[in-house]
Amino acid sequence: MELSAKSEYALLAMLQLALGHGKGEPMQIKEIAQCQSIPDRYLEQLLADLRRHGLVKSQRGARGGYLLAREPFAIHLLEIVQCIEGQDENETAPNTLEASIVREAWDESRRAAEQVLKGHTLQKLCELHDRRQSTVMYYI
Amino acid sequence: MELSAKSEYALLAMLQLALGHGKGEPMQIKEIAQCQSIPDRYLEQLLADLRRHGLVKSQRGARGGYLLAREPFAIHLLEIVQCIEGQDENETAPNTLEASIVREAWDESRRAAEQVLKGHTLQKLCELHDRRQSTVMYYI
DNA sequence: TTAATCCCCACTAACTTGGTGGAGATTTAG
DNA sequence: CTAAATCTCCACCAAGTTAGTGGGGATTAA
Numbered sequence: 001m002e003l004s005a006k007s008e009y010a011l012l013a014m015l016q017l018a019l020g021h022g023k024g025e026p027m028q029i030k031e032i033a034q035c036q037s038i039p040d041r042y043l044e045q046l047l048a049d050l051r052r053h054g055l056v057k058s059q060r061g062a063r064g065g066y067l068l069a070r071e072p073f074a075i076h077l078l079e080i081v082q083c084i085e086g087q088d089e090n091e092t093a094p095n096t097l098e099a100s101i102v103r104e105a106w107d108e109s110r111r112a113a114e115q116v117l118k119g120h121t122l123q124k125l126c127e128l129h130d131r132r133q134s135t136v137m138y139y140i
Numbered sequence: 141m142e143l144s145a146k147s148e149y150a151l152l153a154m155l156q157l158a159l160g161h162g163k164g165e166p167m168q169i170k171e172i173a174q175c176q177s178i179p180d181r182y183l184e185q186l187l188a189d190l191r192r193h194g195l196v197k198s199q200r201g202a203r204g205g206y207l208l209a210r211e212p213f214a215i216h217l218l219e220i221v222q223c224i225e226g227q228d229e230n231e232t233a234p235n236t237l238e239a240s241i242v243r244e245a246w247d248e249s250r251r252a253a254e255q256v257l258k259g260h261t262l263q264k265l266c267e268l269h270d271r272r273q274s275t276v277m278y279y280i
Numbered sequence: 281t282t283a284a285t286c287c288c289c290a291c292t293a294a295c296t297t298g299g300t301g302g303a304g305a306t307t308t309a310g
Numbered sequence: 311c312t313a314a315a316t317c318t319c320c321a322c323c324a325a326g327t328t329a330g331t332g333g334g335g336a337t338t339a340a
Contacts, residue, residue: 001225001253003246005329011242019238028285036236048287072325076321077245085141096176097158101268104150105217105260106143108290113141115251120245128241145298149288168316182299188318194332 010046010084012075013038018072018122019129026058026065046084055085061084072126078117150186150224151217157196158212158262159269166198166205174206180263186224193223212266 017031029047033040045065049117050056057069068075153156156172169187186207190196197209210214234240 001232001250003243008187008239008242008246011246012236012238015238015242015272037237039330058286060286060336063339064285077249089141096152097269097272098149098152098155098176101265101272102148103143103154105257106151108150109256110141112256113249116249116252117245119164125241125245126272132237147331179299184328200305200317203308
């Protein structure tokens, strides 16, 4: 039930890309890594995963970097986590009546969690981010 | 987000104890393990954990075994999972605005899952079990 | 042509998972 | 009192996961 560093890094990187989205320029691994205090060599692998799953696209060479593959309102948190965490589908069937009952309860709980993540898009997070930031500015 | 064997074993053992609850007799590790196809030496450790957290009580010696420490309606699935999975509280504080936003979204999702587990008591599972079993009987 | 950048593959240390093994303490039955 | 059944505790282990690090190669802009 805990958020792994891996997933948190991926979510942060995607949020960072979403915040920079609209400028059209790609964002580099190093830049993202520095902003969010993520080891860059590790983030590299996560971004490669995200690219293979079609959530971001990359541009190689000088002034290259990463861009969101879709608009921020069309990317929700569940797909980010699922793509990075690997959705292992090969679970063995329950072999007792009790096991199937326990599994059902667990599945219901998991679905509830997934629905919440599905409800959060990168755009929503960006809007929340902007509101927070302007509030902070107000106090300064 | 996946149910570990460890947690599933604990949930199954607790459900088994709940099904046998009322007879007043303790149930042995071996018996539970056989019914649910759990390695008995491993289950032993899980039951010890559950006992230390006050969810079950044990009786040593011949004809000893385990009993629920509370009535089945007063034990919900969340506490079983939390006690077995170990609720590690020492998470580092988010150091960026983005990190706190991501954490909040994740926490909301986790709370949704926990609420579902909290809503399921052992008694509810037992009732569901009895309904299923009588339905099966009907077909035979 | 060169510097910046992504791409890919391999390696690792520490930790977790899912167990197994063995000796000891306690209780009931006979 | 003794023996068998049962829980208790501590240690050990193999395989997998996590969170990285390292080194070189391919591609592109200036």
